[in-house]
Amino acid sequence: MFLGEFSCLAAFYILLCRDRHRAEPSLAPAQPFNPLLFLPPALCDMTGTSIMYVALNMTSASSFQMLRGAVIIFTGLLSVAFLGRKLVPSQWLGILVTMAGLVVVGLADMLGTRDETHKLSEVITGDLLIIMAQVIVAIQMVLEEKFIYKHDVHPLRAVGTEGFFGFVILSLLLIPMYYIPAGSFGGSPRQVLEDTLDAFCQIGRQPLIALALAGNISSIAFFNFAGISVTKEISATTRMVLDSLRTVVIWAVSLAVGWETFHGLEILGFLILLTGAALYNGLHQPLLARLPWRRPPAGALGSEAERENLLGGERAPINGDS
Structure with a gap:
């Protein structure tokens, strides 16, 4: 994953080098910043x-x-606490709706354990771990938003810097993990936390694993760059819609290949989660603005000159003023 993000840094410098050889560079000069700012988001x-x-x-x-x-x-909660942002009522409603959607999805997950692929205790533990991990992901998003907007960092450079720190840290951690005993939890013949040499042997003997890793590296590189680019250039709302489409694709593929069974509550839970995300990101506002009773009358703001005065436009010449 971090190798995929790290590759974005190489792509950034290639793009920067090509841009400098143009007659009119399109990239704005980057503001100086300390790369260590992206160490906490990487962690x-x-x-x-x-x-x-x-x-x-x-x-x-x-x-x-x-x-x-x-x-x-x-x-949302961390943005209020650390970014000084004020949530509007629709965003608070979106948070409540999202919580209801999580309950429905969790219930569908527990009811869908009849195939005995996972034990009920494992499903509950896994769901709780996912929700707990979102606290850490939320901290990462708040830090990224603060640093990217404050220093106007290029998306490729931001993703690549995080990938560099994560790749270096995890590469160093593989050394002690090779010797730390983990019993059956390690899942390796030596029963250690991470058997790196055995992993490379598996990659060499099974080309399909190498193909999957190459696909994972490239997809993560494009996904992270596209996500930050959409957030910076368009809006977080558009990113939310695209991310929701990813959920539908994953679910459809899982059902098609038979990795899980269909459960109607998952549809309900997904729709509730999508509604909560739409409310939080203000996706409902353009729809409400189109309603007839929400539009101001044609002459409500008066003439063009009056509207300019209301908007703080330039004063029209009076009595020969120039």
């Missing part, structure tokens, strides 16, 4: 993703993706 990314990957082994892929919608709750 949050590493911790939150590790917890979610452990939880993914205890629950289904669709529930894993849907429960990640809990990040809206914690992001």
